[in-house]
Amino acid sequence: MTPELLSALEAVVTHPASASASGAATHRAMHRNRRARIGSMKVGDRHYRSLWADPAPGTVHVIDQARLPHVFETRTIASADAMAEAILAMRVRGAPLIGVAAAFGLALAVLRDPSDASIERAVAMLRATRPTAVNLAWALGRVRDRLARLAPTERAAAAWAEAQMIADEDVALNEAIGRHGLAILEREYKAKRRPVNILTHCNAGWIATVDWGTVTAPIFMAHDRGIPVHVWVDETRPRNQGLLTAWELASHGVPHTLIVDNAGGHLMQRGQVDLVLVGADRVTRRGDVCNKIGTYLKALAARANGVPFYAAVPTPTIDWGIEDAMREIPIEQRAGDEVRIVRGLDPEGRFAEVTIAPSTTTIANPAFDVTPAQLVTALVTEKGVVGASERELAQLKPRPRKATVP
Numbered sequence: 001m002t003p004e005l006l007s008a009l010e011a012v013v014t015h016p017a018s019a020s021a022s023g024a025a026t027h028r029a030m031h032r033n034r035r036a037r038i039g040s041m042k043v044g045d046r047h048y049r050s051l052w053a054d055p056a057p058g059t060v061h062v063i064d065q066a067r068l069p070h071v072f073e074t075r076t077i078a079s080a081d082a083m084a085e086a087i088l089a090m091r092v093r094g095a096p097l098i099g100v101a102a103a104f105g106l107a108l109a110v111l112r113d114p115s116d117a118s119i120e121r122a123v124a125m126l127r128a129t130r131p132t133a134v135n136l137a138w139a140l141g142r143v144r145d146r147l148a149r150l151a152p153t154e155r156a157a158a159a160w161a162e163a164q165m166i167a168d169e170d171v172a173l174n175e176a177i178g179r180h181g182l183a184i185l186e187r188e189y190k191a192k193r194r195p196v197n198i199l200t201h202c203n204a205g206w207i208a209t210v211d212w213g214t215v216t217a218p219i220f221m222a223h224d225r226g227i228p229v230h231v232w233v234d235e236t237r238p239r240n241q242g243l244l245t246a247w248e249l250a251s252h253g254v255p256h257t258l259i260v261d262n263a264g265g266h267l268m269q270r271g272q273v274d275l276v277l278v279g280a281d282r283v284t285r286r287g288d289v290c291n292k293i294g295t296y297l298k299a300l301a302a303r304a305n306g307v308p309f310y311a312a313v314p315t316p317t318i319d320w321g322i323e324d325a326m327r328e329i330p331i332e333q334r335a336g337d338e339v340r341i342v343r344g345l346d347p348e349g350r351f352a353e354v355t356i357a358p359s360t361t362t363i364a365n366p367a368f369d370v371t372p373a374q375l376v377t378a379l380v381t382e383k384g385v386v387g388a389s390e391r392e393l394a395q396l397k398p399r400p401r402k403a404t405v406p
Ligand code: MRU
Pocket: 093, 094, 095, 096, 133, 201, 202, 203, 204, 205, 208, 209, 213, 214, 215, 239, 241, 278, 279, 280, 281, 291, 292, 367
């Protein structure tokens, strides 16, 4: 990390993740931010968004997901470089959240230098952090388009407002997904009259978005309405995003069980899964769903066992420009050390690493896969539940605002 990056990470606030997490600095920042108090999800007894900005442009706060579920820590980000580092290091992760983070990263760059050249530099740097989730490029395109016809002196305030609007819209999208997904869970409960068993992969919870989560929104709503749900949480090797899902479900009091990634098929064979509900990083206009590696295997097992397979998809996750998912979606290839080295806490509760494969072992680490539309029962979007087909998805296509993908 460069000295500039280090100085840009101005403040770090740490607490045990299980405690009613908050620090004086974090609380002051949040109480200054009216929007942050509207958040729906709680850590301990306090509402949090996964990312929130101070009202005066210049500072963004994020929950450092690289430390969860063991330590709840927030970071203050004050430059585009620091935001790029946070996305690259997966301190912020999840398709919707990295879109919002990138939008604020661009707004931070514009604050320092509103020239066209600076905007293009920041867009290129932020765009390069994570290639697969389309939300990142979509959000950058939207902020850049908003600034294109403005004089440089008007750009900083406009960029900040646009990033904040994208963040607020994300919360509303996920809440709407929650309402539509809730109807599916209600139906399932009415039919079975026992707890609904949902299997999920990766993390599409509230910290993968700004608030609510795409997968967790219907689950939280069902739980809050007294519909009994139980969630099978795939661990999701190698980055273990399932641990974040388990942490979120535990915070909300939702019954859940952590399983290894290979257990899902076995549970489906024994009738212990009523439906699969996953997130998405990019969906083609034909309804193919790109999501965390391992999702495709769950969809195959679901189809073989007659289990419905749903993807929760806010419309910014749909890439209208892509025809052929296999050829056109860039699948992020991550470092082999993510597979070779297991991270966790040692018996004294300190962060520790254990190497499980020798350095001579060749490792492949593709981070996402594509589930073909024909394996997807339906997509749960903020506009309703739609079939995974070009014809059905066409109803969702946005008309008025066209953000370009840089
Ligand atoms: O690599 P990550 O942790 O950023 O990937 C996250 C996922 O794949 C999620 O399932 C996806 O982004 C959906 S988030 C609502």
